[in-house]
Amino acid sequence: MQQLITVFFIAFTVASYVFFRRLHMKYRSPLLNVVFLGAAAVIAVLLFCGVPYEDYKPGAAIMTYLLGPATVALAVPLYKNRHLIRQYRWAIMTGVGLATAASMATAMVIARLGGLTKVVVVSLAPKGATIPFAAPVAEMMGGDPALTAAFCVATATFGALCGLSALTRLGIRDPVARGLAMGTMFHGQGTAMALTEGEQQGAMAGMAMGLAGVFTALIAPLLIPLFV
Amino acid sequence: MSKALKFAAQLILLCAVSWLGNQAALLSGLPVPGNVFGMVLLFGLLCLGVVKLEYVQEAADFLLKHMLFFFIPLAVGLMNWGRLFYEEGLVLAAAVVISSVVPLWLVGFLAQYSARRDKGCNS
Structure with missing residues (x-):
């Protein structure tokens, strides 16, 4: 029975990914978030069939097997844009480094002021990094990777909707700075939005996304214990 | 080499780097995820020319394109x-x-502030 559940839900997860990806490609709205809608569809069917999360887990482990190699593959766009890293090294180091620390610190302060539990505070902290970095960081520090994934998706969706206009309102007009900010804070979705402004913005954003993940992983073990 | 074989070989190479990254994380004892080590390792190997872009290109593009699936x-x-x-x-x-x-x-x-400076340095 467990094998049957596993096979069925792997097939269903793949199907809902394909379906919502097509929908997203067709309408291109940041609100049609593939991760959010895909997960919602799977959860709905699990609840409807009365299958607990624990029975979905073996299938989830099989499906996420290639996430490690996929994250490693982020080095490829980083390598392709290495001339940008060299050219803007100061902007990148100060900007991405401080923003990553500030994002973790402000999230944890607000969560603590709001009286949230330790697990939630820790899970919120790395949400500025892309999920493959944020989720294991949260898990190592005592958070819940699923919660972190949700916060990442919420952050990225917010960023895709409001990021570019927020930057304009804050007086950030330099194309390099705009790309860097979108990639650092709003990962993949931010990068996609930055690409709509131009090639250079997109390249900066993609690179900043990878670096922000590395910075988050390096800073988190030092920063998170100070706030929880 | 046929396309499928090439893709499989690239995928295996990425898996190997990922595995090495995980081992490095375990050995170092640092609270840093293995995939961070893996990504930095692949970036280093590409920069050193040990791994050429064409050894990983297609598999990397495919995994990155469908990364959302894993989430x-x-x-x-x-x-x-x-x-x-x-x-x-x-x-x-x-x-x-x-x-x-x-x-x-x-x-x-x-x-924005330092990009202006960086641009100044290079021109």
């Missing part, structure tokens, strides 16, 4: 957290928005 099974774990969003939704939304906008301004401002 769906991860996010399904949320079904155990329904009450949290119902009860604390406002605090969570405030935390997400404020902790996004403040650093967004910070990185934008610092990058």
